[in-house]
Amino acid sequence: MTEYQAFEHDVLVIGAGGAGLRAAIAASTAGAKVGLVCKSLLGKAHTVMAEGGVAAALANVDDRDNWKVHFADTVRGGQYVNNWRMAQLHAKEAPDRVRELEAWGALFDRTPDGRILQRNFGGHKYPRLAHVGDRTGLEMIRTLQDHSIHQGIDVHMECTILQLLTDGGRVSGAVGYDRERGRFRLFRAKAVVLATGGIGRAYSITSNSWEYTGDGQALAYHAGAALQDMEFVQFHPTGMIWPPSVRGILVTEGVRGEGGVLLNRLGKRFMFDDIPENYRSQTADSEEEGWRYTQGDKNARRPPELLTRDHVARCILREVREGRGSPHGGVFLDISWIGKRMPDARKHIIKKLPSMYHQFKQLADIDITTTPMEVGPTTHYIMGGIRVDGDTQSSTLLGLFAAGECAAGLHGANRLGGNSLSDLLVFGKRAGDFAAAFAQDHRLGEVDLAEVDDAIRYALAPFERGASADGGGPYQVQQELQTMMQTLVGIVRTEPEMKRALTGIDRLKERARQVGVAGNREYNPGWHTGLDLANLLTVSEAITRAAIERRESRGGHFREDYPEKDPAGATFNIVIRKGEDAQMQLSREPIPEMPAELKRIVQEQR
Amino acid sequence: MTSPGSVTTETMQPDLAETGAVDEQRLPKAKPELEGRATFRVWRGGRESGKLVDYTTSISPGMVVLDAIHQIQAEQANDLAVRWNCKAGKCGSCSAEVNGSPKLMCMTRLSELPLDKPVTVEPMRAFPPIKDLVTDVSWNFQVKQRIKPFKARAPDAPDGTWRMAQSDVDRVQEFRKCIECFLCQDVCHVLRDHHLHEEFIGPRFLVHVAALEMHPLDVEDRVEELRRAHGIAYCNITKCCTKVCPEHITITDNAIIPLKERVVDEFFDPVGKLVKIFSRGARD
Numbered sequence: 001m002t003e004y005q006a007f008e009h010d011v012l013v014i015g016a017g018g019a020g021l022r023a024a025i026a027a028s029t030a031g032a033k034v035g036l037v038c039k040s041l042l043g044k045a046h047t048v049m050a051e052g053g054v055a056a057a058l059a060n061v062d063d064r065d066n067w068k069v070h071f072a073d074t075v076r077g078g079q080y081v082n083n084w085r086m087a088q089l090h091a092k093e094a095p096d097r098v099r100e101l102e103a104w105g106a107l108f109d110r111t112p113d114g115r116i117l118q119r120n121f122g123g124h125k126y127p128r129l130a131h132v133g134d135r136t137g138l139e140m141i142r143t144l145q146d147h148s149i150h151q152g153i154d155v156h157m158e159c160t161i162l163q164l165l166t167d168g169g170r171v172s173g174a175v176g177y178d179r180e181r182g183r184f185r186l187f188r189a190k191a192v193v194l195a196t197g198g199i200g201r202a203y204s205i206t207s208n209s210w211e212y213t214g215d216g217q218a219l220a221y222h223a224g225a226a227l228q229d230m231e232f233v234q235f236h237p238t239g240m241i242w243p244p245s246v247r248g249i250l251v252t253e254g255v256r257g258e259g260g261v262l263l264n265r266l267g268k269r270f271m272f273d274d275i276p277e278n279y280r281s282q283t284a285d286s287e288e289e290g291w292r293y294t295q296g297d298k299n300a301r302r303p304p305e306l307l308t309r310d311h312v313a314r315c316i317l318r319e320v321r322e323g324r325g326s327p328h329g330g331v332f333l334d335i336s337w338i339g340k341r342m343p344d345a346r347k348h349i350i351k352k353l354p355s356m357y358h359q360f361k362q363l364a365d366i367d368i369t370t371t372p373m374e375v376g377p378t379t380h381y382i383m384g385g386i387r388v389d390g391d392t393q394s395s396t397l398l399g400l401f402a403a404g405e406c407a408a409g410l411h412g413a414n415r416l417g418g419n420s421l422s423d424l425l426v427f428g429k430r431a432g433d434f435a436a437a438f439a440q441d442h443r444l445g446e447v448d449l450a451e452v453d454d455a456i457r458y459a460l461a462p463f464e465r466g467a468s469a470d471g472g473g474p475y476q477v478q479q480e481l482q483t484m485m486q487t488l489v490g491i492v493r494t495e496p497e498m499k500r501a502l503t504g505i506d507r508l509k510e511r512a513r514q515v516g517v518a519g520n521r522e523y524n525p526g527w528h529t530g531l532d533l534a535n536l537l538t539v540s541e542a543i544t545r546a547a548i549e550r551r552e553s554r555g556g557h558f559r560e561d562y563p564e565k566d567p568a569g570a571t572f573n574i575v576i577r578k579g580e581d582a583q584m585q586l587s588r589e590p591i592p593e594m595p596a597e598l599k600r601i602v603q604e605q606r
Numbered sequence: 607m608t609s610p611g612s613v614t615t616e617t618m619q620p621d622l623a624e625t626g627a628v629d630e631q632r633l634p635k636a637k638p639e640l641e642g643r644a645t646f647r648v649w650r651g652g653r654e655s656g657k658l659v660d661y662t663t664s665i666s667p668g669m670v671v672l673d674a675i676h677q678i679q680a681e682q683a684n685d686l687a688v689r690w691n692c693k694a695g696k697c698g699s700c701s702a703e704v705n706g707s708p709k710l711m712c713m714t715r716l717s718e719l720p721l722d723k724p725v726t727v728e729p730m731r732a733f734p735p736i737k738d739l740v741t742d743v744s745w746n747f748q749v750k751q752r753i754k755p756f757k758a759r760a761p762d763a764p765d766g767t768w769r770m771a772q773s774d775v776d777r778v779q780e781f782r783k784c785i786e787c788f789l790c791q792d793v794c795h796v797l798r799d800h801h802l803h804e805e806f807i808g809p810r811f812l813v814h815v816a817a818l819e820m821h822p823l824d825v826e827d828r829v830e831e832l833r834r835a836h837g838i839a840y841c842n843i844t845k846c847c848t849k850v851c852p853e854h855i856t857i858t859d860n861a862i863i864p865l866k867e868r869v870v871d872e873f874f875d876p877v878g879k880l881v882k883i884f885s886r887g888a889r890d
Contacts, residue, residue: 041689042747043786044697099767105756105821107775107782114769132779138696139782149747150755157744180736209691243668249694359694362713364668467684475680519685522652523737526684 002456004175004184009035009154010439011432012174012189014161015216017045018137019404019424019431020195021144022097026432027193028151032439035187036148037156037176039196039211043145046197046209047424050137051252051355052121053129054425055418056094060111061118062126062298067091069125071598072605074419076278077123077308078383078412079555080570081229084594085390086410090419090426097425098130106143108132120257120294122306123416125282125605127296134252134353140421159185160528161215163455164192164223165447170398171223172445175455179528182521184456188447190439193431194220194386194395194402195424199233199539201532203379203490204482207239207250213532214539216406220386221538225397227576228408228589229384230539231546232556234415235491237312239378242328246363248378251333251356253417255373256305258352259294260335261287262316263372264324270331271304274315279307281606291341310414310556313377317491320376330376336369345369377491381420382539383411383556384546387575393431399438399445403431408573413555462530465516474515474530481508481536489544494561498548505541512537541584546574549586644716646674647724648686652737660724665716671727672700672711675739687738695852698787702739703728708789708850732791732798743788749807752835756818757826774822781817781861783853786810790847790857796840806837809847809857816861819868829872832865841866 011027013020016038028034038045059065070091075082102108102116108130109117118127132139149155161176173188196216200208221227238251256262264270275283283304284290290303305312316331326332335353339345346369350357353368360366360373386395386402388409393401404424411419467473481504488501512533517526552566553559572588579585594602645662661678672690679686690700693712700711705719705726719725733741762768790809796802807815815832818824832838845858855861 040691040699041743044691044699046691048697048785049692049694102768103758103761103766105758105818105824107770107778107821110770110772110775114771115767132782135696135783138785142782146750146755149751157747180740209693209697211691244666245668245670245673246694355696362695363670363715473680473684475684479680517684523687523740524685525679525687529684 002184002453002460004186004452004456006186006188007035007154007156008444009033009187009189011035011191011193011435012037012187013193013195013432014174014219015039015045015195015197015404015406016042016155017195017197017404017424018047018140018144018421019428020045020193021141021148022425022428023193023195023401023403023432023435024153025144025148025151026429027436027439028153030433030436032436034153035156035189036153037159037161037187039158039160039215041157042155043141045141046212047137047141047421049207049250050140050421051134051250052254052257053119053131053136053418054094054098054140054421055121055124055128055416056098056130056422057091057128058095058098058116058118058130060115061296064298065126065128068601069605070094070128072602073124074410074416075412075602077414077416079414079565080412081554081573081591082412083390083409084598086427088598089390089430090410090422093426094422097422097429101140101143101425104143104147106139108139119254120302120306121417122253122256122312123308124418129257129418131254133351134254134355136421156185160531161219162459162531164219164400165451166223166397167445167447169224170442170445171400173447174219175452177459180523182524182527184459186447186452188444190442190444191399191401191435193435194400194406195404195428195431196406198405199382199536199543200379201478202482202485202536202540202543204479204486205239205248205377206379207236207248208379213536215532215535216402217385217542218535218538220395220397220400220402221542221576221578223397223400224578225395225400226387227385227542228387228573229412229546230382230542230576231550231574232383232411232413233379233543234309234381234383234556235313235377236380237309237316237377238333238375240359240364240373241330241376242374243364249359249363250378250380251373251375252353253309255333255335255353255356256303257294258335258349259291259338259341260305260333261303261337262305262312263332263334264319265326266324268324270319270324271307271312271315275304275307276311283307308414309417310558313491314558316375316377326374328374330374332372333375334372336371339369379486381405381415383413383415384408391430392434393427394434399442401431401435403427413557459531462515462517462527463521465514467516467518472511472514474517474526474533477508477511477515477533478529478536481505481533481540485540485543489540489547492558492560493547494559495548498544501544502541505537505544509537542576545584545586546576549574549588644674644721645724646678647726648675648678648738649728650686650738651735653735656735656738658726658728665721669716670712671702671704671709671714671716671725674716674725675711675727687736687740689740696785698785701730701787701789701792703730703792708792710787710789710852713852730788730792732794733788745803746786746788746791746810749811750814753807753811753815753818754826754828754831756821756824758823759825768823770822778817778820778822780855781813781820783855784810784813785853787852789850789852793846793850795844795846802837802840806840809841809862811836812838812841812865813855813857813861816865819865829868833869833873838862838866838869
């Protein structure tokens with residue numbers, strides 16, 4: 001038997017980005033003894049990368065805004081497969097969650113009368129994103145981090161969870177290891193909150209860091225909880241594409257919110273060419289009107305660059321495929337042109353988009369105040385994830401909660417920019433509150449020590465196999481999976497290609513089981529990468545199977561063999577559970593009828 | 607692919623031609639392309655000992671030091687330990703000493719370095735080594751916990767919100783840009799050479815205290831701690847920290863010196879202190 005350290009918490013929060021931190025703060029405020037596990041150092045999670053802002057109908061800039069408009073924008077953007085209850089709670093509670101951050105020390109940019117300033121963003125009818133230049137995520141994670149460290153929360157930094165433990169249909173804890181020394185840890189907990197973020201590392205072009213290997217989704221699935229909407233992956237339209245080493249790094253939508261335009265090689269603003277029917281009445285007719293919108297004219301409608309991300313990404317792909325792309329296979333994003341419209345544009349751009357300015361200057365030798373950027377789609381976010389109850393964020397496994405990107409429902413088939421930061425505040429708090437309440441009503445579940453031993457034995461197996469010399473190392477398997485998912489289950493999908501991907505995933509699963517690693521257990525990234533492969537393969541399979549099952553195009557999911565939206569597609573979610581035979585079982589679960597009051601809101605906001 | 611320069615203005619709408627997005631003059635200009643191979647002399651070792659090991663790897667345009675380290679890790683040394691996350695200078699994880707200079711590896715272009723000799727990559731030397739490029743930075747997290755947290759004044763408006771001018775916010779936003787890469791701590795000689803970790807919190811946390819003290823809403827008083835527990839007097843303004851800050855925070859001039867002035871006003875200016883006491887009394 002291998003040794004491990006044992007810890008006991010009322011609530012164990014796995015993941016310390018915005019959602020995990022907010023959940024930990026909520027649970028600890030409610031009196032629970034909280035453990036917080038993070039894969040990296042505290043404050044380095046992906047929330048730090050969020051740029052544009054946090055969406056909340058504060059109505060500080062446009063007093064026509066309110067929760068109803070935000071709700072309608074969210075479900076329209078999500079193409080009506082959202083969990084409407086989550087969309088309702090989110091729109092109603094986001095303003096309080098943002099104001100709460102201010103009370104904890106966050107400093108958002110201000111309106112002239114000293115209130116929180118809000119900016120335009122794709123799919124939001126009114127200027128709604130509270131922001132700090134283009135480093136809103138840093139401001140948020142630092143505020144949450146600095147608040148949390150005085151709450152008596154036990155933080156387990158650089159610790160990765162291998163497996164959740166269950167006791168007769170409820171969660172009872174988790175097994176993991178610390179990255180620094182490779183020692184194992186057993187966590188017993190009355191309730192567990194998963195807040196592990198996304199799956200971006202399943203793709204080769206991504207804005208996500210090494211951490212985003214679908215851990216929460218895979219942990220929940222293997223413990224018996226259901227996943228949903230896994231076919232809906234968001235490809236952000238504007239990632240950097242040149243030079244090669246920066247490919248995938250995000251270029252904030254805030255560039256377009258501040259007046260940036262998308263141009264093809266011919267200098268044409270191609271976004272005017274294809275405006276979806278359900279957005280036509282909200283979209284500017286002319287460039288002039290679009291410009292006025294970005295400058296705060298309340299009578300103007302938004303420019304087509306600010307249509308939803310799924311649509312903009314597909315339009316960019318169309319330009320490239322039809323030979324009108326930029327030299328390195330993207331399109332141009334130009335903010336420098338606003339110099340024609342305002343004095344002191346250079347200063348304005350640097351003030352509003354400081355990190356974009358530095359990012360391009362330092363990594364691509366481009367001054368965005370004088371030169372257009374080259375951009376193309378990058379894997380950014382997964383709308384799907386762990387199936388949860390809208391109010392409590394409880395998964396289908398008793399005692400297991402999920403919040404933030406790893407949970408499904410709020411965003412439906414496509415997420416609006418800015419809705420993820422508000423998501424993690426609203427539902428991080430709810431998950432923490434309800435997990436603490438659950439912990440109060442339940443004792444610790446039993447832990448099966450044989451199960452713990454098995455998990456540890458599995459984790460140590462790669463050392464016994466030793467380093468493989470034939471290109472069969474962990475990095476090679478990961479890269480092959482990424483390339484395959486990018487090519488076969490990317491922005492444009494067809495059934496034959498996705499079936500090939502399934503075969504490929506089976507083959508890679510076999511290879512992942514054979515992966516060996518060199519060195520010892522002390523801070524060994526080769527070993528860590530090898531262990532993360534199982535999660536990556538689980539979520540890749542879930543994405544592919546769900547994408548084959550949805551025979552229509554909707555939001556982030558585009559099928560070349562079924563290019564139209566099927567009205568019947570708005571009536572169900574695709575749900576995935578682990579079957580008795582350990583295979584993935586897919587089912588179409590009907591979406592509950594939206595209450596008349598909410599339907600009316602959707603109608604009124606058309 | 608057709609070169610952008612071949613575009614004729616006839617194909618553009620008049621208004622678009624004005625934006626000039628495809629004007630060749632304004633197109634991204636690549637630096638002379640890097641090609642071939644380069645050698646990286648990387649620190650390998652554990653807590654007790656280690657040595658520099660040479661790895662030669664292929665290089666490509668736009669590459670940064672972190673790319674090279676990743677390539678070496680994937681192809682030659684799977685267990686090479688390195689921290690990183692965002693790869694865009696926003697998370698502050700990949701701090702190291704490149705050719706002896708404290709840098710974020712993700713923002714250090716190979717084109718800035720002489721490649722005719724090996725590029726040395728070492729961990730931050732002011733912190734205890736763990737393995738290879740990874741160091742034990744846990745002290746920083748403990749220090750932050752000792753600093754009195756933010757405490758807001760009563761809300762300005764009946765709805766529980768505050769009013770702040772952008773100009774007041776700007777000053778503090780500079781400090782809040784900090785990505786906690788700890789490069790400033792790494793170069794601070796009070797920490798690096800004199801190891802006064804018990805007495806001195808270092809530039810990162812003086813910036814943190816400045817962000818709190820100058821926060822328009824904060825009402826906590828940290829001046830006493832600055833002098834006693836935080837050891838602000840140890841800083842003798844050599845500005846090494848400011849020079850290495852990847853976020854270009856003017857650490858010494860904008861954060862540390864104003865804090866030093868507050869300490870002086872409070873403790874070493876008896877006349878000023880009397881005036882303060884009386885004016886406070888008058889207000890009460």
